[in-house]
Amino acid sequence: MxxxxxxxxxxEKSTEYIKEFYxxxxxxxxxxxxxxxxSESTYEEWLKKVQSDIDIANxxxxxxxxxxxxxxxEDDERIVGMINIRLALNDFLRKECGHIGYSVRPTERRKxxxxxxxxxxxxxxxxxxxxxxxxxxxxxxxxSSGVIKNCGGVLKNEFYSESFHEMLQMYVIKRQxxxxx
Numbered sequence: 001m002x003x004x005x006x007x008x009x010x011x012e013k014s015t016e017y018i019k020e021f022y023x024x025x026x027x028x029x030x031x032x033x034x035x036x037x038x039s040e041s042t043y044e045e046w047l048k049k050v051q052s053d054i055d056i057a058n059x060x061x062x063x064x065x066x067x068x069x070x071x072x073x074e075d076d077e078r079i080v081g082m083i084n085i086r087l088a089l090n091d092f093l094r095k096e097c098g099h100i101g102y103s104v105r106p107t108e109r110r111k112x113x114x115x116x117x118x119x120x121x122x123x124x125x126x127x128x129x130x131x132x133x134x135x136x137x138x139x140x141x142x143x144s145s146g147v148i149k150n151c152g153g154v155l156k157n158e159f160y161s162e163s164f165h166e167m168l169q170m171y172v173i174k175r176q177x178x179x180x181x
Contacts, residue, residue, distance in 0.1 A: 001072070001074065001116055002074055004069060004071075004072045005067075005069060005070075006047060006050050006069070007047070008043075008047065010079065013079050014038075014043060014079060015043065016079075017082070018031070018035045020105045020106055021103075023106075024106040024107075028103055029101045030082050030084045030100070030102035030103045031068070031082045031103060032046075032066065032084045034068075034082070053066045053067070053068065064089060064090055066086045069085075070082055071113065079105070080105060081102060081104040081105065081108070081114065085099060085125065086098075086100070094134065096163055096164070097134075098133070098134030098136045098170065099134050100118065100122075100125075100133060100135045102118060114144070118135075118147055118148070118151045122151060122173060131174065132173070132175070134170060134171070135173065136169060136170045136171070138167070140166075145169060145171075152173045153172065154174075155170075156170045156172045
């Protein structure tokens with residue numbers, strides 16, 4: 001498994017990835033808005049958005065810099081999941097979403113991909129010096145809370161989100177970052 005920064009070669013595979021969520025009636029998280037761009041615009045426009053998300057000097061005030069990756073199985077190049085890593089948090093993200101959003105395609109769930117992908121995402125956070133990673137999930141999503149706990153997450157609080165109209169749990173994952181000497 002590997003994290004892959006999106007490019008044009010994944011256009012068809014990414015469309016199949018999002019279509020599977022629609023086919024299964026499953027919520028889409030952590031896609032860096034790929035689902036919205038595919039329905040309202042184009043994959044190419046989404047690629048421009050993903051690039052602009054890392055242009056830290058030119059991020060609009062209402063946004064935060066972020067990295068979006070496909071989680072790709074190496075033997076068949078299938079997109080198994082997606083992860084969005086926010087490099088900074090505004091008040092809304094700090095309260096409701098956290099640093100990381102992720103998803104695993106419905107037919108690839110319950111195979112430990114989410115835990116592996118989140119661990120790989122946490123390594124990216126380590127590289128960026130994020131010592132306390134916040135991550136939230138729907139209280140009823142036992143699979144996601146289990147993944148977060150498996151990766152060292154400790155429940156910080158539980159609250160009703162007016163934005164998402166559901167009970168959310170916010171976890172913190174404290175990271176041990178070695179200092180470079």
